Amino acid sequence: MEMTGAEITIRCLQEEGVEYLFGYPGGAVLHIYDALFQQNKVKHVLVRHEQAAIHAADGYARSSDKVGVALVTSGPGLTNAVTGIATAYMDSIPMVVISGQVPTFAIGEDAFQEVDAVGITRPCVKHNFLVKDVKDIASTLKKAFYLAKSGRPGPVLVDIPKDVSAHKTEFVYPMSVNIRSYQPPGRGDSAQIRQAALLLMSAKRPMIYSGGGVVLSGASAQLTDLVRLLGFPCTNTLMGLGGYPANDKQYVGMLGMHGTFEANMSMQHCDVLVAIGARFDDRVIGNVEHFAQVPRKIIHIDIDPSSIAKRVKVDVPIVGELKLVLNELLEVLRASRQKPDVADMATWWSQIDEWRATGGGLRYKNSSEIIKPQFVIETLHKLTGGDAFVTSDVGQHQMWAAQYYKFNHPRRWINSGGLGTMGFGLPAAMGVQLKHPGETVACVTGEGSIQMNIQELSTCKQYHLPIKILSLNNGYLGMVRQWQEFFHGNRFSESYMDALPDFVKVAEAYGHVGIRVDRPADVEPAMKEAFSRKDDLVFMDFRTDPTENVFPMVPGGKGLSEVVLSEDL
Amino acid sequence: MRHIISLLMENEAGALSRVAGLFSARGYNIESLTVAPTEDASLSRMTIVTSGSDAVIEQINKQLNKLIDVVSVMDLSEGEHIERELMLIKLRAEGDDREELKRLTDIFRGRILDVSDHTYTIELTGARVKLDSFIDAIGRDLILETVRTGASGIGRGNRILSL
Numbered sequence: 012m013e014m015t016g017a018e019i020t021i022r023c024l025q026e027e028g029v030e031y032l033f034g035y036p037g038g039a040v041l042h043i044y045d046a047l048f049q050q051n052k053v054k055h056v057l058v059r060h061e062q063a064a065i066h067a068a069d070g071y072a073r074s075s076d077k078v079g080v081a082l083v084t085s086g087p088g089l090t091n092a093v094t095g096i097a098t099a100y101m102d103s104i105p106m107v108v109i110s111g112q113v114p115t116f117a118i119g120e121d122a123f124q125e126v127d128a129v130g131i132t133r134p135c136v137k138h139n140f141l142v143k144d145v146k147d148i149a150s151t152l153k154k155a156f157y158l159a160k161s162g163r164p165g166p167v168l169v170d171i172p173k174d175v176s177a178h179k180t181e182f183v184y185p186m187s188v189n190i191r192s193y194q195p196p197g198r199g200d201s202a203q204i205r206q207a208a209l210l211l212m213s214a215k216r217p218m219i220y221s222g223g224g225v226v227l228s229g230a231s232a233q234l235t236d237l238v239r240l241l242g243f244p245c246t247n248t249l250m251g252l253g254g255y256p257a258n259d260k261q262y263v264g265m266l267g268m269h270g271t272f273e274a275n276m277s278m279q280h281c282d283v284l285v286a287i288g289a290r291f292d293d294r295v296i297g298n299v300e301h302f303a304q305v306p307r308k309i310i311h312i313d314i315d316p317s318s319i320a321k322r323v324k325v326d327v328p329i330v331g332e333l334k335l336v337l338n339e340l341l342e343v344l345r346a347s348r349q350k351p352d353v354a355d356m357a358t359w360w361s362q363i364d365e366w367r368a369t370g371g372g373l374r375y376k377n378s379s380e381i382i383k384p385q386f387v388i389e390t391l392h393k394l395t396g397g398d399a400f401v402t403s404d405v406g407q408h409q410m411w412a413a414q415y416y417k418f419n420h421p422r423r424w425i426n427s428g429g430l431g432t433m434g435f436g437l438p439a440a441m442g443v444q445l446k447h448p449g450e451t452v453a454c455v456t457g458e459g460s461i462q463m464n465i466q467e468l469s470t471c472k473q474y475h476l477p478i479k480i481l482s483l484n485n486g487y488l489g490m491v492r493q494w495q496e497f498f499h500g501n502r503f504s505e506s507y508m509d510a511l512p513d514f515v516k517v518a519e520a521y522g523h524v525g526i527r528v529d530r531p532a533d534v535e536p537a538m539k540e541a542f543s544r545k546d547d548l549v550f551m552d553f554r555t556d557p558t559e560n561v562f563p564m565v566p567g568g569k570g571l572s573e574v575v576l577s578e579d580l
Numbered sequence: 581m582r583h584i585i586s587l588l589m590e591n592e593a594g595a596l597s598r599v600a601g602l603f604s605a606r607g608y609n610i611e612s613l614t615v616a617p618t619e620d621a622s623l624s625r626m627t628i629v630t631s632g633s634d635a636v637i638e639q640i641n642k643q644l645n646k647l648i649d650v651v652s653v654m655d656l657s658e659g660e661h662i663e664r665e666l667m668l669i670k671l672r673a674e675g676d677d678r679e680e681l682k683r684l685t686d687i688f689r690g691r692i693l694d695v696s697d698h699t700y701t702i703e704l705t706g707a708r709v710k711l712d713s714f715i716d717a718i719g720r721d722l723i724l725e726t727v728r729t730g731a732s733g734i735g736r737g738n739r740i741l742s743l
C-alpha cells in the first residue's frame with residue numbers, strides 16, 4: 012500500500028519502538044503532525060520551546076538505554092533545537108531529531124522559514140541527512156537510529172522537506188542496515204588487552220579513572236568487578252558518576268576541577284593509569300603539561316580512536332566496546348597467577364588516606380542561620396536514600412549535587428557536562444519522569460538556570476509530571492560570581508540576579524505547588540512535605556548562602572595538585 | 581611536517597563540506613584540497629595536503645575516519661608515493677623574453693598552450709616544489725595569472741587505497 016512520507020515517518024518510529032516523541036509543530040511538519048494525529052502508538056509530548064524538546068528526549072535517553080526522539084519544524088524550530096543537539100553531542104547521547112524543511116523546489120530561495128539545517132548542525136551531530144526523495148525516508152530513518160545508538164553514540168538529524176512528507180510511495184522498513192563507511196569497533200585487540208593486564212599487575216601506584224563511557228556502554232558491573240578484583244582506587248568523572256558505586260571504600264570521589272583532593276592527587280601521582288570510557292577533558296586533568304610532569308604509564312580504553320591520545324600520550328591504547336574489552340580483561344586477570352604486590356598496595360592506600368585527611372574529603376561548615384547549599388543536597392540524599400534520578404542545571408548547584416549526592420547506580424545522574432547548558436535540568440527531568448513514572452525525579456537548579464526554560468512548567472502540568480524542583484537560590488549566577496571573586500578582584504560584573512520573580516507564585520501560576528525555604532531548620536520538613544506530594548510538581552525555592560563557593564577547586568589552566576581547598580576546614 | 585592525505589568518500593551532497601568543516605572547526609591547516617569522482621561513480625577521491633605535529637596528524641587521520649561518509653583514509657606521506665599538481669600560468673611575453681620563456685618552459689617540461697602578441701599561457705605538471713621553482717625562475721614581474729589545482733597523490737607499487 013502506498014503511504015505518504017509523513018505516514019512513513021511515523022511508521023518508522025513505531026517500528027523502532029519509540030514511546031515518546033518530543034516536539035513542537037509548524038508549517039514544514041504539518042503533514043507529519045497530521046500522520047501523528049491518526050495513530051496512537053507513538054505518544055507526542057508538546058513542549059513550550061524546541062530546546063526543551065531536545066533536552067527532554069536527551070533526559071529520556073540518558074535515564075534509559077534508548078534513543079531519544081524529537082520533532083521540530085524548519086527555520087526557527089530547528090535553530091531553537093541547536094543548543095539541545097549540541098548538548099547531546101558533547102555528552103555522546105543517542106538521539107534522532109527530525110526537522111521539517113521547506114519544499115525541495117524552494118530550497119535555496121530564502122524561502123519562508125528556510126535555514127540550512129544540515130549545514131547549521133553539521134559540527135554538532137554524529138551525522139545528518141537531507142531526504143530529497145520520499146523513497147529514501149524509511150532507509151534514512153533506519154540508518155539514523157543505527158548511527159545514533161551504535162559505536163560512540165550521538166545525535167543524528169534527519170531533515171525532511173515538506174513536499175517529501177506529502178509524496179507517496181510503498182512502505183518497506185529495512186530489516187538491517189549496512190553502511191560500508193561505518194564499522195563501529197567491537198572487541199578490543201587481545202594482545203593489547205594482555206599487555207594492559209601485565210602493566211596493571213606490575214603497578215605500584217595504580218589508578219582507575221572511569222567516565223561517561225561506562226554509563227553509555229552499560230559496563231558498570233564489569234568496572235565494579237575490575238576495581239574489586241584488583242583492589243585499586245577508582246575515580247569517576249562528572250559524566251561517569253554512578254558508574255562505580257560512591258559508597259564503596261575503593262571509591263575516591265569525583266576528580267577534576269571540583270573533584271576531591273584525594274582523587275586528584277592519586278591521579279597526579281599514580282604510576283599506572285587506566286582510563287575507561289573517559290576522555291581526559293580539560294576540566295579533568297587541568298594543565299596537560301603539569302599532568303605530564305609525573306611519569307606514568309597510561310592504558311586507555313575507548314570506542315572512539317579519536318578520544319585516545321588526543322590530549323595525553325597513551326602507552327596501551329585499546330579501541331573497543333567497553334563491556335567486551337572489560338570482560339576480556341577480567342578473564343585474563345582471573346587466569347593470571349600474578350597478583351598486585353600487597354606491600355605496594357598497602358603503601359599506596361596509606362598515602363591516599365593521608366590525602367583524604369589533608370583535603371578533608373568533602374566537608375563544609377554548616378550553619379543554623381543560613382541555608383548552606385551542600386546541606387540541601389545532603390538532605391536530598393538522605394531522604395531519597397540515594398536512589399532518586401537527579402537532573403541538574405549548570406553552575407555551583409550542579410557541582411554540589413555531583414559532590415554531595417552519592418550515586419550508587421548509573422543513569423541516575425543526568426547533567427550537561429560537555430557543553431554545560433543552563434536550562435537543561437527541567438526539560439531533561441521531564442524526559443526522565445516520562446520514562447520512569449512513579450520514580451522520584453529531582454531537578455537541582457539555580458535561580459539563573461531555571462529561568463532559561465521555566466516555561467516548561469506548563470508542559471509538566473499538561474502531562475502530570477510530579478518533578479521535584481530544588482532551586483538553590485543564591486541570588487547570583489554563582490559559578491560566575493565565584494570566578495569573579497577568585498580571578499577578577501571581586502568585581503561582580505553582571506552576575507547578580509536582580510528582579511527575581513516570586514518563584515512560589517510562578518509555580519502556582521502554572522498550577523503547581525511552590526514552597527519557599529529560608530531557614531536551615533526548615534529544609535528537611537519542606538523536602539519531606541514535597542516528596543509526600545506524590546502527584547504534584549513541587550518547586551522548592553531554597554534561599555541559600557550567596558557567598559558560598561565550590562571547593563576543592565583546581566583553577567583553570569592549573570595542575571591537579573595546585574588545588575584551592577576551602578578555608579572552612 | 582607536510583602530509584598528503586588521500587581518502588575515499590561517498591559521492592554524496594555535503595560530503596566535501598563535512599571534510600572542509602572538520603578542518604576549519606578543529607583549526608587544522610589545509611594547504612590544498614582536491615576532489616573528483618573515481619571510476620566507481622559512488623565514490624569520490626580527495627587529496628588533502630596539510631601540516632602539523634605528529635600528534636595533530638594522528639588526530640586528523642582519526643577525525644577523518646570518524647566522518648560517516650569517509651570510506652577509507654591513507655596518509656600517503658607515510659610511504660612511497662607520487663605527488664602531482666597541474667599549473668596553468670599566464671606570462672607577459674614580449675621582445676627578448678619570448679625566447680627565454682620558451683627555453684625555461686622546455687627545461688621544466690612545460691607546454692605552451694596559448695600564444696598571443698603579449699602573452700604565453702603555459703601548462704606545467706609536477707610536485708609542488710617543481711611548480712614553485714618554475715615560478716621563482718620566471719620572476720614575479722612577468723606573471724599575469726596563476727592557477728594551480730593543488731596536489732593529487734597516489735601510492736607507489738602495491739600501496740592502493742580502495743574500499
Ligand SMILES: Cc1cc2nc3c(=O)[nH]c(=O)nc-3n(C[C@H](O)[C@H](O)[C@H](O)COP(=O)(O)OP(=O)(O)OC[C@H]3O[C@@H](n4cnc5c(N)ncnc54)[C@H](O)[C@@H]3O)c2cc1C
Nearest residue numbers: 222223224228248249250267268269290314333428429431
Ligand atoms: C561547571 C562545570 C564544571 C565541571 N567540572 C568537572 C569536574 O570537576 N570534573 C569532571 O570530571 N568533569 C567536570 N565537568 C564536565 C567536563 O566538562 C566533561 O564533560 C567531563 O569531564 C567529560 O567526562 P568523560 O571524560 O567521562 O567523557 P564523556 O564526555 O562522558 O565521554 C565518554 C567517552 O567514552 C567513550 N565511549 C562511549 N561509549 C563507549 C562504549 N560503549 N565503549 C567504550 N567507550 C565508549 C566515548 O568515545 C568518550 O570518549 C564540568 C562541567 C561543568 C559544566
Ligand SMILES: Cc1ncc(C[n+]2csc(CCOP(=O)(O)OP(=O)(O)O)c2C)c(N)n1
Nearest residue numbers: 406407408433457458459460487488489490
Ligand atoms: C546557556 C548558558 N549561558 C551561560 C553559561 C555560563 N554560566 C555557567 S554557570 C552560570 C551561572 C549559573 O547560575 P545559577 O543557575 O543561578 O547557578 P549557581 O551557579 O548560582 O548555582 C553561568 C552564567 C552557561 N553555562 N550556559
Ligand SMILES: [Mg+2]
Nearest residue numbers: 457458487489
Ligand atoms: Mg544562582
